[in-house]
Amino acid sequence: MKDTSYRVSKAPKSAIRELFDLASERSDVISLGIGQPDFTTPEPVIQGNIDALKKKVTMYAPTRGVPELLELIEEKVRRKNKIDSNWKENAIITNGASQAVTLAFASLFNPGDELIISSPNFVSYFYCALFFGVKVIEVERNKDFSLNIEGIRNAINPKTKAMLINTPNNPTGHALTPKELNEIVDIIIENDLYLITDEVYENYVYDGFKHVSPASLNGMFERTVTVNAMSKLYSATGFRIGYVVASKEIINLMEKFHQYTVAGTNHAAQYGFIEALKMGTGFFENILKSFDDRRNLVYHRLKEIGFDLVKPQGSFYMMPSTEKFKLSGPQFSKRIMKEQAVAIVPGNIFGSFSDNMIRISYATEIEKLKEAMNRIEKFVLKL
Ligand SMILES: Cc1ncc(COP(=O)(O)O)c(C=O)c1O
Structure with a gap:
């Protein structure tokens, strides 16, 4: 058979979708991988x-x-x-x-x-x-x-x-x-x-x-x-x-x-x-407030756990470094999923300069975020 498109072949399957697939196989997973808000469409x-x-x-x-x-x-x-x-x-x-x-x-x-x-x-x-x-x-x-x-x-x-x-x-x-x-x-x-x-x-x-x-x-x-x-x-x-x-x-x-x-x-x-x-966008005011609370919670807990990270001013993601824990982003992501059932996207999929980072989405309800932070803390303490 002749070659198929080399351009399309070169692209990997979406690592985020793969993470979702992995997460869907277990009932105890908390996903911080999600790229969509969690409220219902008006x-x-x-x-x-x-x-x-x-x-x-x-x-x-x-x-x-x-x-x-x-x-x-x-x-x-x-x-x-x-x-x-x-x-x-x-x-x-x-x-x-x-x-x-x-x-x-x-x-x-x-x-x-x-x-x-x-x-x-x-x-x-x-x-x-x-x-x-x-x-x-x-x-x-x-x-x-x-x-x-x-x-x-x-x-x-x-x-x-x-x-x-x-x-x-x-x-x-x-x-x-x-x-x-x-x-x-x-x-x-x-x-x-x-x-x-x-x-x-x-x-x-x-x-x-x-x-x-x-x-x-x-x-x-x-x-x-x-x-x-x-x-x-x-x-x-x-x-x-x-x-x-x-x-x-x-x-x-x-x-x-x-x-x-x-x-x-x-x-x-x-x-x-x-x-x-x-x-209009009035409906979004309370939602934004809730996202801001989540942002503050996740930022403070990650800092407390010892991550190096920047407090972001927009979207619903944060990108902490995993370097301090002597793990690359993919290693961190794989192990936290296996050992603590938290789905986190590795940073390396977002370009060439984020191999030692992970992307955390806080578009998840606050109680789950709290539990996810506790699990991350447990994971990090055991390293
Ligand atoms: C920066 C950015 N652009 C575009 C998109 C895709 O948006 P849509 O679902 O409207 O195609 C996303 C989805 O996560 C995004 O984060």
């Missing part, structure tokens, strides 16, 4: 989807998405993100933020182009790049997970096409400060680059932190691809609805790729998102 969102199905919204959706939804997105990004856009030209509905990222790759890059990513970073970016023949230049984050601006400047060469940021970040929890953002914007403009910005955790910010969208900054709209989704804010990862806001030229390219690869996005689910956007 009722109006579910009802919006059901009502659409009852009204027989079961045919193909318009390629770019349902106009009413696109219009609500225009309004949302103006209000929340301070991005001025026109729904008729600047937005497309996607199958989650995942496909929004794919569309960004499909529309911006040619094989051989280089993309700068600060590592550690979200795992899918690396494999999307592989699939599209894009060379990723990883720049190691500073110790506190802020961006290494000098490193980024040094990584730029004539092949550099774009930079990809994710703020607030999965896996580090780092949220870009205004200073970092301004430095990034200067680099993008000075070097005539594109910026892909994944903002799926924009609502998960703590200590009064304010999320700023780079596309709202001077001179950035035309060169920025803003990726977002309903997945994390509405705890609706299974709806598979996301969106991109970008220039007319980029959206036109995305529409073609979208048409010929997926022929659109789930039609009825888009009506769920319409109801979500009509709801």
Whole structure:
């Protein structure tokens, strides 16, 4: 038989999914591996989807998405993100933020182009790049997970096409400060680059932190691809609805790729998102407070146990170092699962500079988090 795709073959199976599979074989496992919130999707969102199905919204959706939804997105990004856009030209509905990222790759890059990513970073970016023949230049984050601006400047060469940021970040929890953002914007403009910005955790910010969208900054709209989704804010990862806001030229390219690869996005689910956007975000206030309590609990307990870690200001992840315990991230993850039934994702899947780290998600109820911390303590004491 002839070779199958070397690009796809090279990508490993998702280590996170494998961890879930392992965890599902045991009833005593507490999962800190989860990448989705634990509250239920708000009722109006579910009802919006059901009502659409009852009204027989079961045919193909318009390629770019349902106009009413696109219009609500225009309004949302103006209000929340301070991005001025026109729904008729600047937005497309996607199958989650995942496909929004794919569309960004499909529309911006040619094989051989280089993309700068600060590592550690979200795992899918690396494999999307592989699939599209894009060379990723990883720049190691500073110790506190802020961006290494000098490193980024040094990584730029004539092949550099774009930079990809994710703020607030999965896996580090780092949220870009205004200073970092301004430095990034200067680099993008000075070097005539594109910026892909994944903002799926924009609502998960703590200590009064304010999320700023780079596309709202001077001179950035035309060169920025803003990726977002309903997945994390509405705890609706299974709806598979996301969106991109970008220039007319980029959206036109995305529409073609979208048409010929997926022929659109789930039609009825888009009506769920319409109801979500009509709801406002008031429902999220108490939820955020609960995530903040979990963040504080996990941070203090991990510190008490002796981990070196940074207190993050966004998302629902933390990335402690395992170095002090003389274990690599994968060794720690494997042993804590076996010996204490806690599922934790090893850091090495998030790029080249996090072999001795683990990613902890605190999107789990507080009593379980407390028990997980006790189990981690027991494990560490026995080392
Ligand atoms: C940073 C980041 N971007 C994108 C996604 C994918 O989001 P979606 O479920 O909307 O495809 C995730 C999911 O964990 C994520 O953490």
